[in-house]
Amino acid sequence: MRTHHCNELSESHIGETVSLIGWVNSARDHGGVIFIDLRDREGLTQCVFRPEEDAVVAELSHSLREEDVVRVTGKVARRLEGAENDKMATGTVEIVASKLEIVNKADVLPFQLDKELSNEDIRMKYRYLDLRRPRMAKNIRQRSKITSAARRFLDESGFFEIETPILSNPTPEGARDFLVPSRLNPGKFYALPQAPQQYKQLMMVAGLEKYYQIARCFRDEDLRADRQPEFTQIDIEASFIGQEDIIKLVQGLLGAMFKAGLGIDIPAEFPRMTYREAMDIYGSDKPDTRFDMKITDLADVFGATEFKIFRSILDGAGVVRAINAKGFAGITTGQMNRLNEIAVQAGLPVKNLAFIKLEGGEYKSPLWKIFTEEEKANVTSKMNLEEGDIVFFAAGSRESVSTILGRVRSECAVMQELNNDPGKFNFLWVVDFPLLAHDEERGHWVAVHHPFTRPHPDDIGLLEKGDYANVRAVAYDVVLNGYELGGGSIRIHEKDLQAKMFGVLGVTPEEQQIKFAHILDAFRFGAPPHGGLALGLDRIAMLVAGEDSIREVIAFPKNNKGADLMAQSPCEIGMKELREVYVQSTYKKKAEEAPK
Secondary structure (H helix, E strand, O other), X not given: OOOOOOOOOOHHHOOOEEEEEEEEEEEEEEXXXXXXXXXXXXEEEEEEEOOOOOHHHHHHHOOOOOOOEEEEEXXXXXXXXXXXXXOOOOOOEEEEEEEEEEEEOOOOOOOOOOOOOXXXXXXXXXXXXXXXXXXXXXXXXXXXXXXXXXXXXXHHOOOEEOOOOOOEOOOOOOOEOOEEEOOOOOOOEEEOXXXXXXXHHHHHHOOOOEEEEEEEEXXXXXXXXXXXXXXXXXXXXXXXXXXXXXXXXXXXXHHHHHHHHHOOOOOOOOOEEEHHHHHHHHOOOOXXXXXXXXXXXXXXXXXXXXXXXXXXXXXXXXXXXXXXEOOOXXXXXXXXXXXXXXXXXXXXXXXXXXXXXXXXXXXXXXXXXXXXXXXXXXXXXXXXXOOOOEEEEEEEOHHHHHHHXXXXXXXXXXXXXXXXXXXXXXXXXXEOOEOEEEEOOOOEEEEOOOOOEOEOHHHHHHHHHOOHHHOEEOEEEEEEOOEEEEEEEEEOOOHHHHHHHHHHOOXXXXXXXXXHHHHHHHHHHOOOOEEEEEEEXXXXXXXXXXXXXXXXXXXXXXXXXXXXXXXXXXXXOOHHHHHHOOOOOOOOOOOOOOOO
């Protein structure tokens, strides 16, 4: 239907008769001469309709409006001097139309495609129109490029692309499963996979050695900007490898993806820090290292303090720590209220953060009157407290203080716009995660990553002794600008050790046979050492595109309530369909929701 696409013509085509087809991006009437910019996914070409060329065609062009689909035939001509457009790749030429075919007329649009729209629900309802906008089209194109680059890199590295089942058993991945009733097996359910974890490990037992998949995953959890109920990850597993092999592979893979998406070279080697260092210094296991504002321990400053609160916490093996938000002494009341709110949500036991700020040469803080002269001098020195700075304090357990100050640090960075440099990419490996965490609410131990993660070889003795809090995992996360791009681990491949891990997590031998017999049995038949990692493709695409939400790089996402407003999903199912899968709904609408 066309001889060229709309971003292809140049001065070398002058004099040729060509045909283009696409959408009317804009139409302009210059004294009876109609100019349109014709658009397809590749770009724009200007077309001109002159009465002296063809009066009928020119008359028909007067009926065109934005988003009509048209086919234009004519000769390529050089634009008049001074009428060139250097913002268009085709900006030195135009088509002088001799034929116009209106393929499909467009109704009045629900919103303008050349303007940003703050109402996300409208964008989601008309997503097919939203995707026509240049920003969104660019995002989807970039996603395609980095996905193709990932496939090429892994193919060249000897990995097989293999699909795993979508209908499977529930998995212990830390979130709720989406359940699917089975008509052929009454009363039984499939679960949509939160990740292909067990299947990829079984592939290693099968001797396939190197597997990857652009895998669709599903989690029934509360949503936020970087979460969706269905998402995509680049899933990788390999045999006869260690942590260093995975790290080297993933650094090369990300290098190929960022080169394809942005045309930039990222560092070949990423810096590393342990989980404990990340929490102590940045208050997060996915720290944003684009700005400083590190957490500083003040145990030496207040080692002999008589301030009762600090004294009791330090004597009880707690910590006193602080961060310096440099240049932020002019913080507004609203901003301070927001920081207090965040700190309380993170576990601050009182309503307000303790702080000291130096403004106009004056130290402003209730704490300043309590500290001794020596403590004042040491705080000023150690925190590098200068004019215009504000220092926030937290005291308590090591874990709680890290969490509180980490959240405050992140919010201060947003308020000060320290983390909005679109061209700065700080990659980082976080290693040596804890293997287990104690769930106080349920009263038992849970896996920090998942139950197939291998304990650190130096800590196997601690696992045997029951010192679970201090057992490290051979686990690693790759982080970029405060986002976890992906995480992985070396896996358990021995039946006895895997059974021991299940036991620590409270899974009885009987439950193990019901839920995990397949993988425990597989480990009996010569399972190789293996490990892997999964990268969040949506999140990588978001960062490559410079967006703040993964919804902006997914063609048809759900909104923050898990709904597809365009397709009206999820929807109610009739009683007949429910009976066919042996399901009875127990949900009852509230009176005000029930139909009248």
